[in-house]
């Protein structure tokens with residue numbers, strides 16, 4: 001990337017003369033850098049809500065086109081981010097004087113490619129195919145945490161200051177069954193850091209389920225107590241800082257700085273898998289801090305024992321304190337989160353719309369929050385209430401990406417396996433409870449996980465009537481309400497099918 005970074009004259013030349021493939025690469029490199037800046041300037045949530053879906057279009061003279069998938073998104077981005085995008089692009093590439101925002105046409109390619117070689121898959125590929133914006137920059141180092149948290153930026157030389165996200169407090173964290181244990185442990189560590197049995201605190205769970213939120217919340221609580229130095233950074237940032245310190249021959253300072261903190265928080269530790277030297281450095285830092293009675297808080301997507309690829313001795317040590325899992329959200333938790341977020345934005349959203357969202361966006365809270373933010377913005381922009389129809393229209397792209405690809409046959413197979421019955425019993429006429437109940441579970445999951453209608457589901461289950469499917473769904477919903485062991489079983493099946 002550094003080959004392309006600093007000299008914009010070099011770019012002007014190379015842009016004008018570049019062949020399509022080179023041009024594509026140059027634009028991608030700049031776009032990646034701009035995405036990194038946008039993410040930090042506007043924040044992770046705002047970035048994901050509005051800007052993540054922008055894709056690169058073509059370049060004509062001094063005008064660059066960026067694409068958005070829906071009219072609403074295009075209008076919103078135009079009204080809110082037009083000047084920022086123009087400014088960032090012209091800073092990156094002096095040749096670009098104007099950024100045009102347009103609707104994504106089917107199969108966009110760089111417009112400077114008038115004659116595409118039909119054999120050249122690179123020039124044929126949509127521009128956005130391989131563009132993955134750089135990961136979020138999460139670094140907060142504060143020597144003395146106060147509610148206004150001072151941050152020292154890292155070596156990446158981004159002219160940006162990050163702060164603990166003021167929304168990520170315990171008060172704003174909605175507690176439900178899936179996260180109550182992690183929440184309680186986090187509270188405990190915030191109240192009494194370095195207590196035996198809670199050091200390290202290891203938080204783990206899937207993407208966007210609140211690990212970072214809880215870490216920030218601990219940081220805020222400790223800030224209130226005052227006089228405690230806290231360092232928070234992503235594992236990725238830890239690695240970059242470590243490498244930079246080696247390059248600049250300041251490893252000792254880096255180590256000293258890290259080892260002087262009272263609380264060290266490292267987010268997304270799975271990033272260190274396969275990075276042996278950084279792991280080793282982290283291991284030593286870890287030991288030094290624990291031995292000195294300092295608190296360590298780590299998050300990852302898996303439990304220490306499942307983080308294969310991390311050195312055994314590190315995994316063992318990580319599991320020595322308190323290990324707390326954040327489970328996938330339940331429908332109830334998603335509804336509570338939506339209600340809380342709508343209330344804090346002072347917006348009334350009908351229960352129907354909330355239920356629709358909680359049913360459709362099940363993977364993570366970040367996406368749910370992003371969808372809600374978009375609805376709120378839409379309502380504010382047009383001054384209209386948020387109806388179910390408006391929701392479907394405004395969130396069209398998000399909902400589409402959430403359409404599950406699991407088939408009814410897969411569901412039948414998985415449930416049959418899990419319940420120890422034959423797959424053919426899913427379609428048979430047998431009515432014995434041992435067969436009928438798993439069949440009802442499979443029907444319920446088919447409704448949840450596919451976009452099939454009730455009659456279609458009925459047909460797949462041995463040509464049963466849609467009322468039979470309806471009955472199955474309501475029976476299983478009832479059992480889920482009443483029987484938590486049963487609910488867990490169904491949830492487990494759902495997770496297996498979705499993974």
Ligand SMILES: Nc1ncnc2c1ncn2[C@@H]1O[C@H](COP(=O)(O)OP(=O)(O)OP(=O)(O)O)[C@@H](O)[C@H]1O
Pocket residue numbers: 045167168172173174175179205206207208209210211212213214268337365366369
């Ligand atoms: N229980 C909750 N209550 C309120 N907001 C939540 C809750 N869980 C997650 N969120 C919100 O969802 C978003 C994503 O959460 P967060 O960044 O903490 O996830 P994460 O588990 O760290 O994800 P990743 O694995 O991507 O790092 C944040 O905006 C956070 O505030």
